[in-house]
Amino acid sequence: MAGIEEVARLAGVSTATVSRALSGNVHVSPATRSKVEAAALELDYVVSSNASSLASGRTRNIAVVVPFLARWFFSSVLEGVQSALLRHGYDLTLYNLSGDADERHSVFEHFLLRQRVDAVIAISLELTEAEVKRLHTLAKPLVGIGGPISGVRTLSIDDTLIARLATEHLISLGHTEIAHIGGSPEFDLDFHMSTNRRLGYESALEAAGLAADPASFAPADFTIHGGYHAAKQLLGAPQGRPTAVFASSDEMAIGAILAARDLGLVVPRDVSIVGVDDHDLSDFFGLTTVAQFPRGQGEMAVEILMEELKPTTEAAPAAPALPYELIVRSSTAVPPA
Amino acid sequence: MAGIEEVARLAGVSTATVSRALSGNVHVSPATRSKVEAAALELDYVVSSNASSLASGRTRNIAVVVPFLARWFFSSVLEGVQSALLRHGYDLTLYNLSGDADERHSVFEHFLLRQRVDAVIAISLELTEAEVKRLHTLAKPLVGIGGPISGVRTLSIDDTLIARLATEHLISLGHTEIAHIGGSPEFDLDFHMSTNRRLGYESALEAAGLAADPASFAPADFTIHGGYHAAKQLLGAPQGRPTAVFASSDEMAIGAILAARDLGLVVPRDVSIVGVDDHDLSDFFGLTTVAQFPRGQGEMAVEILMEELKPTTEAAPAAPALPYELIVRSSTAVPPA
DNA sequence: CTGAAAGCGCTAACAA
DNA sequence: TTGTTAGCGCTTTCAG
Numbered sequence: 001m002a003g004i005e006e007v008a009r010l011a012g013v014s015t016a017t018v019s020r021a022l023s024g025n026v027h028v029s030p031a032t033r034s035k036v037e038a039a040a041l042e043l044d045y046v047v048s049s050n051a052s053s054l055a056s057g058r059t060r061n062i063a064v065v066v067p068f069l070a071r072w073f074f075s076s077v078l079e080g081v082q083s084a085l086l087r088h089g090y091d092l093t094l095y096n097l098s099g100d101a102d103e104r105h106s107v108f109e110h111f112l113l114r115q116r117v118d119a120v121i122a123i124s125l126e127l128t129e130a131e132v133k134r135l136h137t138l139a140k141p142l143v144g145i146g147g148p149i150s151g152v153r154t155l156s157i158d159d160t161l162i163a164r165l166a167t168e169h170l171i172s173l174g175h176t177e178i179a180h181i182g183g184s185p186e187f188d189l190d191f192h193m194s195t196n197r198r199l200g201y202e203s204a205l206e207a208a209g210l211a212a213d214p215a216s217f218a219p220a221d222f223t224i225h226g227g228y229h230a231a232k233q234l235l236g237a238p239q240g241r242p243t244a245v246f247a248s249s250d251e252m253a254i255g256a257i258l259a260a261r262d263l264g265l266v267v268p269r270d271v272s273i274v275g276v277d278d279h280d281l282s283d284f285f286g287l288t289t290v291a292q293f294p295r296g297q298g299e300m301a302v303e304i305l306m307e308e309l310k311p312t313t314e315a316a317p318a319a320p321a322l323p324y325e326l327i328v329r330s331s332t333a334v335p336p337a
Numbered sequence: 338m339a340g341i342e343e344v345a346r347l348a349g350v351s352t353a354t355v356s357r358a359l360s361g362n363v364h365v366s367p368a369t370r371s372k373v374e375a376a377a378l379e380l381d382y383v384v385s386s387n388a389s390s391l392a393s394g395r396t397r398n399i400a401v402v403v404p405f406l407a408r409w410f411f412s413s414v415l416e417g418v419q420s421a422l423l424r425h426g427y428d429l430t431l432y433n434l435s436g437d438a439d440e441r442h443s444v445f446e447h448f449l450l451r452q453r454v455d456a457v458i459a460i461s462l463e464l465t466e467a468e469v470k471r472l473h474t475l476a477k478p479l480v481g482i483g484g485p486i487s488g489v490r491t492l493s494i495d496d497t498l499i500a501r502l503a504t505e506h507l508i509s510l511g512h513t514e515i516a517h518i519g520g521s522p523e524f525d526l527d528f529h530m531s532t533n534r535r536l537g538y539e540s541a542l543e544a545a546g547l548a549a550d551p552a553s554f555a556p557a558d559f560t561i562h563g564g565y566h567a568a569k570q571l572l573g574a575p576q577g578r579p580t581a582v583f584a585s586s587d588e589m590a591i592g593a594i595l596a597a598r599d600l601g602l603v604v605p606r607d608v609s610i611v612g613v614d615d616h617d618l619s620d621f622f623g624l625t626t627v628a629q630f631p632r633g634q635g636e637m638a639v640e641i642l643m644e645e646l647k648p649t650t651e652a653a654p655a656a657p658a659l660p661y662e663l664i665v666r667s668s669t670a671v672p673p674a
Numbered sequence: 675c676t677g678a679a680a681g682c683g684c685t686a687a688c689a690a
Numbered sequence: 691t692t693g694t695t696a697g698c699g700c701t702t703t704c705a706g
């Protein structure tokens with residue numbers, strides 16, 4: 001735990017020079033720099049981030065706020081954020097809001113205000129106005145991932161387009177009876193993501209001259225379990241079952257595949273199924289899906305933030321559109337004759 | 338962003354008193370305390386953690402190091418750690434080592450040394466001697482979860498006992514042909530966890546007078562996919578298939594259930610399957626399993642640390658044994674007649 | 675129980 | 691390019 005003073009002494013320079021040489025931002029003569037670096041290495045010197053933060057006002061630490069941890073999408077985004085941050089020399093302080101309301105409240109009223117972070121990344125969070133205001137009093141850059149927060153720059157995939165693409169894939173195979181498993185209305189967590197995907201589905205149908213029968217919609221909770229039950233309802237309907245199902249998430253789509261199997265239906269011969277995500281398990285189940293790339297989304301959020309934190313930057317950089325891609329596997333085919 | 342000075346002025350006391358009143362550790366007269374609290378509330382005052390840390394040497398921040406993020410066990414432990422930490426007013430700084438070796442190196446040589454944390458929790462990490470030494474030079478409390486690190490206090494489940502319990506469940510149902518899907522040897526990540534579970538399985542067999550045939554073992558990688566392929570091998574063996582399978586993780590067990598189905602076997606009529614974990618999906622698949630409770634493990638690690646960080650505490654508190662429990666669902670039954 | 679004052683370890687003007 | 695110096699905002703002796 002050597003301090004900057006000892007390094008300065010060993011290198012034969014002042015502490016200010018050590019600071020400059022090690023931070024790399026300011027000009028220092030190459031000779032001095034290497035002397036300092038050698039001394040630092042020899043003494044195992046690592047700056048105290050607290051002292052540095054206090055003096056400079058920069059913490060090199062980013063807060064990441066998530067609504068869940070143990071779900072594929074969130075942990076994948078987090079992975080991307082983490083590794084990008086590490087590359088930039090930043091720490092990641094994690095706040096998970098899946099606890100009770102008090103917990104959430106204290107995160108916004110207390111934890112985030114401790115001046116411990118330079119910026120915050122909010123993943124798929126529906127923030128209340130009070131919360132957004134709180135964050136704004138922080139006067140720190142804030143970027144959201146996964147759905148528009150009013151007044152906050154957000155990386156967001158185009159849910160309508162994604163859903164439309166998935167549905168069009170089914171239509172192009174010849175399906176006309178296409179059911180949809182989407183989020184139940186409570187899922188406002190996801191900012192109308194559910195609604196937008198449903199709208200995309202409906203618009204694809206309409207564009208093909210097909211009717212969007214309300215009976216072809218089954219709500220679920222984005223889990224395999226939920227998708228399974230929703231699919232059972234849809235596929236077991238006595239008045240004739242759909243030949244294809246578009247599920248708003250891969251987990252629900254996998255549930256649907258399992259439900260079809262349990263009903264004795266063969267996928268894709270009897271029923272085609274598409275999801276959204278490209279979840280870890282999707283390849284295993286041969287699920288056709290519209291991939292989004294959560295790791296990449298996390299990394300992108302970090303790049304935007306880094307850009308914004310550079311003292312040189314003026315305007316906040318714009319958020320580019322997020323990529324997505326139809327991946328056709330073995331869960332979709334032409335409808336039964 | 339009011340400072341302590343303003344609070345002091347508003348409350349009509351000195352900054353020292355504000356500090357004392359708000360930290361709560363030292364004695365302050367009730368009247369003064371409430372005056373200070375009112376002033377702090379009015380000004381929306383929140384201490385600057387950097388200044389506080391620098392002055393006191395305590396950061397109220399814990400580092401958590403994980404080898405993966407997007408896996409059920411790790412994200413569940415992390416969830417437990419996070420919520421317990423929040424309750425105690427601590428921040429959580431996350432380091433995920435799933436990147437390359439350089440990343441890992443820089444975490445240990447750089448990030449963890451910045452004096453940003455009071456302690457570190459290492460989840461299922463096989464640390465090299467150099468890494469442990471590094472951490473010890475930190476002179477910070479360190480607790481591991483999930484497997485013994487030499488010289489580090491670790492919360493660890495008894496893998497041998499767990500495996501034995503699962504196997505005994507099968508034996509007590511009357512099974513004598515019991516196969517095992519375990520970790521492949523490379524999985525040293527998990528500290529001989531794989532080996533220990535295999536030993537537990539074998540010892541249960543021996544105790545029942547059954548032979549542990551090496552042909553009844555299939556290695557896999559702890560995923561559904563891996564479990565599926567391993568189970569296919571086991572259940573498709575032409576020289577007679579086992580009537581039961583013990584898998585070292587629920588994900589592998591679920592893979593085995595799916596493999597059995599694909600082979601036209603009915604679980605549990607034709608083959609019984611047990612796992613370990615009580616994964617999120619296990620209930621859905623009706624999987625009998627030995628539950629471990631990762632959230633609880635995370636919380637426990639935090640409690641131990643908090644105890645240790647209390648200035649009053651002398652000896653490091655002992656780590657209690659971790660609970661586990663056999664949960665019988667519908668994937669196990671007596672063997673076919 | 676409370677106040678005054680000396681730092682915690684570093685960075686950033688300002689000079690030289 | 692480098693050194694000097696004054697803090698960053700709080701905590702903690704040490705007095706009173």
